[in-house]
Amino acid sequence: MGSHSGTYTSPPQRAVFKGLLFDFDGTLGDSTDAVVKHWHLIGKEIGVDPNVILQTSHGRRSIDVLKILSPEKANWEYIKHMEGLLPKNYGADVVEIPGARDLLDAVVTADVPWAIVTSGTTPLVTGWLDVLKLPIPEHLVVAEDVENGKPDPECYLMGKEKLGLSDKQGEVLVLEDSPAGIAAGKAAGCKVLAVVTSHTVEQVLAAKPDWIVKDLKSVKVVRHSGAGVELEILDALRMD
Template identity: 75%
Template sequence: MGSMAPSFSSPPQRATFKGLLFDMDGTIIDSTDAVVKHWHTIGKEIGIDPNVILETSHGRRSIDTLKALGQDHLANWEYIKHMEELLPQNYGDDAIEIPGARDLLDAIKSANIPWAIVTSGTSPLVGGWLDVLKLPIPENLVVAEDVENGKPDPSCYLMGLGKLGFTVKDAGDVLVLEDSPAGKFCSGKAAGCKVLGLVTSHTVEQVVKAKPDWIVKDLRSIRVTAAHSDGGVELEILDALKVD
């Protein structure tokens, strides 16, 4: 993209999908400040520089982060779920919703459109954040402890497809909404889904390099324009990035 300023000015586009799979942090909520405080606390407890943890923890399951740091004795679901349960309890005031998230989720839920959250967080973490921020709760959820391998492995999104009642053959008609180029976009694409990338946690250049199908600043650019009788949805994508 050179030195040119990014242009989020593409004409409105419409696309139809059978269902939607949302990442959580950076896509529905921004808990960056809370996560930084959380890992500083954990880092002090386990004797590891919190900045070292934060360099690799974004978008990654805590269990994988601890394994990578050589903390195998802590890399178990009992400890991870307890640790993550405390995050929204202790730092709930430090998280906010991604602009447009509430309106989009409300519209999806009102229209009975198939959707799920597919996240690297555990069930206590996801439930805690949705409760703190009073955001719509999905009927279907794929969390860290559900899969053997976290993102960028596609198994989480393949499981998400299954929970919505779809097969791999339907993947091309399902939209993944993600914020992290490092692995997450790859995870959605590897599952065969279309991917919409949000520029909420990474630079435009990093998101462009990962080549999602659409790039927008946040969820204010996504509108439900029609809900179909078969459960599908037509979305309008506004102000997407123009990529030469």
């Protein structure tokens, strides 16, 4: 993961939030293998080296990638169709991030307000949730809902609004993996917990999240009350 001097040894910390906003890819599920295969096919179709696409596509909307590389394909009809094929064609290539299922089950059981805020389209995220048999939230914010994708904060501001939590600074926790998503969450006035699943520790650190953990096994629901949901964060990165 690079030359950072930190270790995942911070003592347990507790924090209370009114609601939780989860990114999907890299945070709840890892569809890297599927996405690589997908962009190789798209790259051939549009005549662009797929490795060039993959260098910049993670955490970003397909429409924003294609606006640069193949503007004629940058429309929602095409993108929703091609993203909808990923879970159908590559369902065996997606895996859940460690701890994601237990955390979501605890969130649902405790009736914590939550939503998924993703750079993917509706067919993509609902397809992956169905493949993995993970809980589907009442609220989704997807690529086609916003004018500007991450790192713009629009998506997380919309997520807060859907939960009815758009006022107080830091009352909502964003769970993210990509620097673009971390930046979006911070700009939206949220606290951000980052998982080191898709980027180096240095890249995650540079985005300045509030906590960094290896995966979601480090996040536990303690209780949910009128004050909000109390989370315990274990084994966060501590810089020496």
